[in-house]
Amino acid sequence: MKKSLNTLLVVLFATFNINAQGVLDRIDPTNSGALYRNSTLNKNNLDKIQGSQYFVEEFKLAEVSGVKQNLMVCYNAYTDQVEIENENKEVFSLTKKNPYQTIFISSIQKKIKLINYKSDNNEINGYLVELFNENEVSLYRKDKVNLEKGKEPKNSYESSVPSRMVKANGEYYLGLNGELPIQISKNKKQIQELFPEKKEELSAFFKKNEYSLKDEMSLIKTAKFLSSL
Numbered sequence: 001m002k003k004s005l006n007t008l009l010v011v012l013f014a015t016f017n018i019n020a021q022g023v024l025d026r027i028d029p030t031n032s033g034a035l036y037r038n039s040t041l042n043k044n045n046l047d048k049i050q051g052s053q054y055f056v057e058e059f060k061l062a063e064v065s066g067v068k069q070n071l072m073v074c075y076n077a078y079t080d081q082v083e084i085e086n087e088n089k090e091v092f093s094l095t096k097k098n099p100y101q102t103i104f105i106s107s108i109q110k111k112i113k114l115i116n117y118k119s120d121n122n123e124i125n126g127y128l129v130e131l132f133n134e135n136e137v138s139l140y141r142k143d144k145v146n147l148e149k150g151k152e153p154k155n156s157y158e159s160s161v162p163s164r165m166v167k168a169n170g171e172y173y174l175g176l177n178g179e180l181p182i183q184i185s186k187n188k189k190q191i192q193e194l195f196p197e198k199k200e201e202l203s204a205f206f207k208k209n210e211y212s213l214k215d216e217m218s219l220i221k222t223a224k225f226l227s228s229l
Contacts, residue, residue: 051165053078055143059085060107066099073103075112077145078165080126082112096125113140117173117181128173128181132220137227139220140181142171172219176226186213191222201229 059072072085073094082094082103094100101114111130116123117140128140150163175181176195184191188206191213192199205225211218 049147049163049165051145053145053165055145055167056108059083060105062103062105064094064100065102073105075103075127075143077143077167078147080144082127115140115181117175117183119171119173119183123180131216132223132227134224135227136177137223138175138181139223140173140175141216142173144168144171170216172216174223174226184219186219188213195226198226198229202226 053076054074055077057074059074061070062073064071064073074083074085075081076083081096084092084094086092094103096114103112104110105112112127113130114125114127116125117128118124119142126142128142130138130140132139144167145165146168148164148166151161153160172184172186173181174184174191174194182194184194188202188211192202195202202222202225205222209221211221213219213222
């Protein structure tokens, strides 16, 4: 009887471990075990740098496509990685491949998508925040943090300047008819030139509404207008 009970406990323990590991296997199928917050800087270096790599530092519960369980996630805007925290507070990097392209954080209604997009004539595969997506029109925002390197004093009269993380201004990307989203400025004329087949409609729309494209809501309204054409 005692032997049977021990056998049962072993089986239950093994089953639990397999189920728990199964989630990590789906997140990281190559078993790379990326247990770091930043692929470029180690923790000692991070202690010397001011600012944060994150727009939102807290891990939040999210739905990840391709994974049945909800996961605790945080987006690293410096490394362009979605980080996953397990129950032991260990941090993994989410594999940047199919089927894990969509991360939805319901508590703040934020959808992050791994897609190909164009920036400065270069095609990039990375994470963008989806702001609008209807009728073959999509609008995204790129959240980015840059590292400004510090400076050592050249003489005794100067003070050292520490390195720091700085949030960049939001970059916006617009996609039409399934084509790769391209970066747009907040200049109305440039947007019209990017989409010559809709130039006249856009011109009339801007004149009628007098939108300022310096704010995100105006860009979303412009995307909605394009989707209605």
